[in-house]
Amino acid sequence: MSLISPISDRQDSAQIPLNKDFKFLRLGIIIVLASLACLFIDRPQGLSSQAFHMIIIFISSMLGIMLDICEPCALLFLSICVASLTGIVEVKQCFSGFSNIVPWLIFSALSLSSVMTKTTLGMRLAYLFVKLFGKNITGLSYSIIATEFLTAPVIPSNTARGANIGLPLVTAIARYVSSNTDGVPEKSIGAYLAILYSYSNSVCSAIFITAMISNAIIVEILATEGIHLNWLSWCGFMVLPGICILLILPFILRILFGQNISSLEGIRSQAAANYKAMGKLSQPEKCILCVFSVMLLMWIFSGPLGIPIIITVLMGIVAFVMLGLLSIKEAFSSYSTLNPVIMLGILISYVNCLVSSGAIEWFNGVISSCLSGMNVDNAYYLLTIIYYFTHYFFSGEGGRIIALYSAFLTTGLALGIEPLKLGMTLAFFSSTSDVLAHYTCPASITMFSPGYISAGKWLTTGLIISLIMMGIWFTYVGI
Numbered sequence: 001m002s003l004i005s006p007i008s009d010r011q012d013s014a015q016i017p018l019n020k021d022f023k024f025l026r027l028g029i030i031i032v033l034a035s036l037a038c039l040f041i042d043r044p045q046g047l048s049s050q051a052f053h054m055i056i057i058f059i060s061s062m063l064g065i066m067l068d069i070c071e072p073c074a075l076l077f078l079s080i081c082v083a084s085l086t087g088i089v090e091v092k093q094c095f096s097g098f099s100n101i102v103p104w105l106i107f108s109a110l111s112l113s114s115v116m117t118k119t120t121l122g123m124r125l126a127y128l129f130v131k132l133f134g135k136n137i138t139g140l141s142y143s144i145i146a147t148e149f150l151t152a153p154v155i156p157s158n159t160a161r162g163a164n165i166g167l168p169l170v171t172a173i174a175r176y177v178s179s180n181t182d183g184v185p186e187k188s189i190g191a192y193l194a195i196l197y198s199y200s201n202s203v204c205s206a207i208f209i210t211a212m213i214s215n216a217i218i219v220e221i222l223a224t225e226g227i228h229l230n231w232l233s234w235c236g237f238m239v240l241p242g243i244c245i246l247l248i249l250p251f252i253l254r255i256l257f258g259q260n261i262s263s264l265e266g267i268r269s270q271a272a273a274n275y276k277a278m279g280k281l282s283q284p285e286k287c288i289l290c291v292f293s294v295m296l297l298m299w300i301f302s303g304p305l306g307i308p309i310i311i312t313v314l315m316g317i318v319a320f321v322m323l324g325l326l327s328i329k330e331a332f333s334s335y336s337t338l339n340p341v342i343m344l345g346i347l348i349s350y351v352n353c354l355v356s357s358g359a360i361e362w363f364n365g366v367i368s369s370c371l372s373g374m375n376v377d378n379a380y381y382l383l384t385i386i387y388y389f390t391h392y393f394f395s396g397e398g399g400r401i402i403a404l405y406s407a408f409l410t411t412g413l414a415l416g417i418e419p420l421k422l423g424m425t426l427a428f429f430s431s432t433s434d435v436l437a438h439y440t441c442p443a444s445i446t447m448f449s450p451g452y453i454s455a456g457k458w459l460t461t462g463l464i465i466s467l468i469m470m471g472i473w474f475t476y477v478g479i
Helices: 024-040 049-066 072-085 101-117 121-133 137-151 158-180 186-207 215-224 231-257 265-277 283-300 309-322 328-333 335-357 359-371 376-393 397-414 419-436 442-448 455-478
Strands: none
Touching: 024 049, 049 072, 049 335, 049 359, 049 397, 072 335, 101 309, 121 137, 121 158, 121 265, 121 283, 137 158, 137 186, 137 231, 158 186, 158 265, 158 442, 186 231, 186 419, 186 442, 186 455, 215 309, 215 397, 215 419, 231 283, 231 419, 231 455, 283 309, 335 359, 335 397, 359 376, 359 397, 376 397, 376 419, 376 455, 397 419, 419 442, 419 455, 442 455
């Protein structure tokens, strides 16, 4: 019997459909535009041919990601292959980002997140806060904020927190309130709670260095400029303005969304019942709490102890593997764990190519010349505000930080802006600018998914909250 099936028995290759999720027309338009740019746009003075073509490829890649042509990883691989095949960069440069510690720190952090989100610890904490403080809409709002604030330091992924804690909590409360309170539609209370949690998620991601994996990239960049931060020093700089924003968020959003529910006693009793139904902490949950408590202490005292963040994270993973709470297969087989590592590795490779070709240096020179002669304080405000609003063009913090953070930082330093003040402002804005739109980070996309709030409402609310947050931050750094 033949091991090879006859041709007639095989699926006809002509019948295999093209990937419907791949936008071939959009890709073709970008290729045409990039080719025309290479042929007809005069190369700016002071910019090498290699840097000019690398910039075009990079811009084309970012445009392709914004237009959702296909999976970002596939598009980035395609772009980097084009750069190599055309001789713009060498093959080893295309993958230089994977020798950087940041992608592997992110991989380790996401592995830890999977341990935390497999349990009910986050929801248990949320039910406890609602039970204690959810008497009215104000108490309920602060319960949601407190849940995010306390889980952020130990779940190093704003996306994981949004998907596994924020979304289930918000949808459950919205349904219960609407069904037990006259005149309160689920969509109305759901919109308020969803955007409240999303904004809290963004602010808490800025407060704690371990609350968002992209913060590790910022720490790495700042270290190259002689600014060395640990968990405690980062938090010490961010916590005061962050808490101020968290405290006023419910009042501003209640005005914008018209939420004035006087009593929510039913919510408290329901939360108490759910909390009781969970029973006592299981043995695995106790082990997780112990390991994360030790890790948090090691993060806080990483400076005196001299233990890098990634070593603490790796020790945590080893502890969970030894306790049987995490398997190597779980850590390495998850798409949500490996995909960010691959994306960040390629994006860092892009930045390395842009730096080595002189493109970043040229970009800094252009911005510096535009701002030359300007007062240092005015240059600081203008530079950081521009950086904040560039997030409209990115879906995710990592890509924007890799693409722009270093460039804006070095430009500001060249203009004489105080290094720590500039670096931490850009870091704070890297997270808090997630409030601008529903597509600016995966956590926002998650909270937008139930359909409680329209994209237009999110945009207008995000702009108002952004102006308030920037006002608080600039007041804080100016004191």
